[in-house]
Amino acid sequence: MEIIIPILTAAVRSGTPILYATLGEIITEKAGILNLGLEGIMLVGAYTGFSVAYSSGSAWLGVGAAFLVGTLMGLIHAFICVTLKGNQVVSGLAITMFGTGASSLLGREFVGFTIPGLSRIPLPVLSDIPVIGPVFFNHDALIYSSYILVLFFCWFFTSTRPGLNLRAVGDNPRAADAMGISVTGTRYFYTLLGAGIVAVGGAYMSLAYTKMWGELMTAGRGWIAVALVIFAIWNPARAAFGAYLFGGVEAFQLRLQTAGTTIPTPVLMMLPYLMTIGVLLFISIKKGKGILFGAPASLGAPFFREERD
Amino acid sequence: MKKITAILAAAFVFMFCGTVFAAFPPVPAEEINPGFVYIGPVGDGGYTFMHDKGRLFMEAEVPGVKSRFVESVPEGPDATRVMETLVRNGSKVIFANSFGHMDFVLETAKKFPEVIFMHCSGYKVAENVGTYFGRMYQARYLSGLVAGSMTKKNIIGYVGAYPIPEVVRGINAFTRGVRKVNPDAEVRVIWIFSWLDPGKEKEAAKALIDAGADVIGMHADTGAAPQAAEEAGVYVVGYNNDMSNYAPTKHLTAPIWNWGIVYRDTMKQVIAGTWKSEQIWPGLKEGMVDLAPFGKDVPDPVKKIVEEEKAKIISGSWDVFTGPVKDQQGVVKVPEGTTMTDGEMLSMSWFVEGVKGDIPK
Numbered sequence: 001m002e003i004i005i006p007i008l009t010a011a012v013r014s015g016t017p018i019l020y021a022t023l024g025e026i027i028t029e030k031a032g033i034l035n036l037g038l039e040g041i042m043l044v045g046a047y048t049g050f051s052v053a054y055s056s057g058s059a060w061l062g063v064g065a066a067f068l069v070g071t072l073m074g075l076i077h078a079f080i081c082v083t084l085k086g087n088q089v090v091s092g093l094a095i096t097m098f099g100t101g102a103s104s105l106l107g108r109e110f111v112g113f114t115i116p117g118l119s120r121i122p123l124p125v126l127s128d129i130p131v132i133g134p135v136f137f138n139h140d141a142l143i144y145s146s147y148i149l150v151l152f153f154c155w156f157f158t159s160t161r162p163g164l165n166l167r168a169v170g171d172n173p174r175a176a177d178a179m180g181i182s183v184t185g186t187r188y189f190y191t192l193l194g195a196g197i198v199a200v201g202g203a204y205m206s207l208a209y210t211k212m213w214g215e216l217m218t219a220g221r222g223w224i225a226v227a228l229v230i231f232a233i234w235n236p237a238r239a240a241f242g243a244y245l246f247g248g249v250e251a252f253q254l255r256l257q258t259a260g261t262t263i264p265t266p267v268l269m270m271l272p273y274l275m276t277i278g279v280l281l282f283i284s285i286k287k288g289k290g291i292l293f294g295a296p297a298s299l300g301a302p303f304f305r306e307e308r309d
Numbered sequence: 310m311k312k313i314t315a316i317l318a319a320a321f322v323f324m325f326c327g328t329v330f331a332a333f334p335p336v337p338a339e340e341i342n343p344g345f346v347y348i349g350p351v352g353d354g355g356y357t358f359m360h361d362k363g364r365l366f367m368e369a370e371v372p373g374v375k376s377r378f379v380e381s382v383p384e385g386p387d388a389t390r391v392m393e394t395l396v397r398n399g400s401k402v403i404f405a406n407s408f409g410h411m412d413f414v415l416e417t418a419k420k421f422p423e424v425i426f427m428h429c430s431g432y433k434v435a436e437n438v439g440t441y442f443g444r445m446y447q448a449r450y451l452s453g454l455v456a457g458s459m460t461k462k463n464i465i466g467y468v469g470a471y472p473i474p475e476v477v478r479g480i481n482a483f484t485r486g487v488r489k490v491n492p493d494a495e496v497r498v499i500w501i502f503s504w505l506d507p508g509k510e511k512e513a514a515k516a517l518i519d520a521g522a523d524v525i526g527m528h529a530d531t532g533a534a535p536q537a538a539e540e541a542g543v544y545v546v547g548y549n550n551d552m553s554n555y556a557p558t559k560h561l562t563a564p565i566w567n568w569g570i571v572y573r574d575t576m577k578q579v580i581a582g583t584w585k586s587e588q589i590w591p592g593l594k595e596g597m598v599d600l601a602p603f604g605k606d607v608p609d610p611v612k613k614i615v616e617e618e619k620a621k622i623i624s625g626s627w628d629v630f631t632g633p634v635k636d637q638q639g640v641v642k643v644p645e646g647t648t649m650t651d652g653e654m655l656s657m658s659w660f661v662e663g664v665k666g667d668i669p670k
Contacts, residue, residue, distance in 0.1 A: 006515075006516075007518045010512060010515065010516070013512075014508060014512055017508070019612070028472075043588060057506060077507050104381075108351070109351040111352040111353070111354040111358070112354045112358075112532070112537060112554060113554070114490060114532070114555050123630075132440070197595060205507075209511070210507040210508060210511050210531075210533045210536060211536060212531070212532060212533065212535075212536060213556065214352075214353065214354060214507045214531045215349075215350040215352045215353055215505075216350070216505060217505075217506070217507050217508070217531075217594055218507070219503065219505065219506035219507075219508065221508075247343060248511065250518065251512060254499055254512060254513050254516040255516045255519065257498070257500065257516075257666065258466075258497050258501045258516055258517055258519075258520035259500060259520070264525065264669055265500060265669065266502070266669070270428070270503070
């Protein structure tokens with residue numbers, strides 16, 4: 001237990017930025033929009049969060065600013081993909097490149113600084129539960145809000161009218177349109193919301209995880225999130241499991257090294273990716289048999305209202 | 310690994326047996342326009358940041374020289390394109406600051422024999438290609454003396470980027486320093502397989518602290534490990550530059566780079582027409598590497614030991630890897646009375662006694 005608790009705690013801690021990004025992407029993809037700009041949006045979120053928190057002295061203002069700037073980047077993507085009906089892959093990649101460059105350029109003056117950031121708030125009562133307490137309830141508030149987001153979206157997708165509408169838009173926009181749902185409006189809204197949540201994942205990196213700004217500091221976590229969406233089969237709860245698994249494998253391999261074992265670390269680091277490929281294969285095989293799981297059927301396809309099928 | 314060692318050894322034989330290259334004609338300061346090719350962003354606050362500080366130092370020291378730089382240049386064919394563009398825009402001297410730029414430097418140098426290339430940390434040279442690096446291991450040894458004096462649990466953690474000779478040499482030198490003052494202490498190493506990933510650097514430092522380390526050393530690019538140490542209340546030795554702003558109360562010192570020394574001297578040689586292809590490796594003596602100011606918790610007797618050891622290295626009477634040096638298994642690798650050659654140090658791929666951890670092959 002003494003060894004396991006720190007590993008699980010680290011798993012939650014290092015899985016959280018990936019979890020935010022994955023949740024944001026799930027929301028966007030449920031509406032049928034593929035956003036590959038996660039890495040760029042996270043970087044811009046990390047930069048915005050840090051710079052605002054540094055200048056204003058308030059970490060929460062930083063989180064809010066990151067969310068807003070994230071929605072702005074989502075707006076660019078939505079405009080290109082929904083209004084202009086452009087290629088979603090190209091637009092997403094462009095946003096990653098733009099975000100990487102912009103955050104590096106603007107962030108230059110913040111290199112080498114550190115901030116108090118978000119502090120750890122052990123939750124009363126809950127944090128005293130053995131094992132579960134220290135692992136889940138001895139963190140900062142951004143981690144707690146990620147739990148709430150996961151629960152909220154699990155409920156939202158399956159049990160609410162707007163959630164059903166959202167899935168209809170992602171699965172069959174023509175039918176949704178006939179039902180009187182605004183496909184354009186829905187896709188805009190969830191692309192903006194999703195990108196905002198992704199940016200909060202970036203802000204978590206610079207405000208809570210490490211309380212500093214460094215260029216390219218997300219180091220590929222945005223891409224891991226893209227893979228995790230598939231791993232999670234578009235389910236928020238499985239996304240949390242996947243994100244903690246990624247985080248846990250990393251924490252585990254680092255601790256394994258301090259114990260002086262000889263399992264080659266690259267093998268361990270590969271595991272989550274191998275599992276993602278496995279899930280991808282599984283989905284593809286089932287898809288051939290007509291079973292879709294949670295994958296939005298119209299993912300990546302622009303919607304032309306006046307056209308006939 | 311054997312093959313690499315052989316290649317390195319061959320490179321050094323080639324270098325020291327003195328193929329004497331002809332000097333280049335003098336170039337007026339205003340016409341050199343040195344171009345710097347950086348592996349990372351200037352804003353990394355570490356490795357490339359210190360190179361750029363060196364570049365600015367050179368501009369201040371050598372009047373008339375106007376330099377330019379290209380950052381985040383990958384270790385691939387793109388590097389060739391960047392260097393060609395710099396040369397076509399009038400750069401007479403090119404500096405490339407990463408090991409992986411090596412073959413692309415050689416390739417570009419062949420195309421422009423009248424241009425001087427200086428490549429950092431490599432081992433291949435040509436008539437117009439020289440290399441430079443610093444004896445960072447000397448400063449690391451000094452920082453190890455401090456770490457070894459400050460540990461109470463005799464466990465020191467070390468966050469290593471990649472298991473390459475440069476990092477291994479640094480860990481060994483650091484450990485030699487630790488064991489010099491504290492023969493019971495051990496250095497535990499975690500590899501993170503990344504130069505720049507603050508999240509992982511911090512997580513690795515936390516794992517070491519969980520494993521009982523009460524001093525953290527590091528070889529990565531950001532201040533995340535020092536930040537983790539400060540939060541956990543354990544001491545830390547930074548790297549690259551003074552990282553005390555990340556660990557205001559726990560930063561002991563840091564081995565730091567002064568790249569400006571090489572950049573200034575190269576410019577002066579080019580202006581005077583005395584530059585020739587060499588492999589230069591300056592250290593503490595030349596001021597190329599040094600220690601950052603001590604933290605307030607470092608007691609005077611420790612500072613005194615550091616000063617003494619520093620004087621010994623500068624005088625040339627002793628170096629970090631002067632025998633006897635034993636490996637992890639206790640086998641004598643460097644017998645008493647001998648010192649490792651530069652070639653041996655540059656290809657180091659084994660840990661000295663006192664390191665706990667292994668080098669993935």
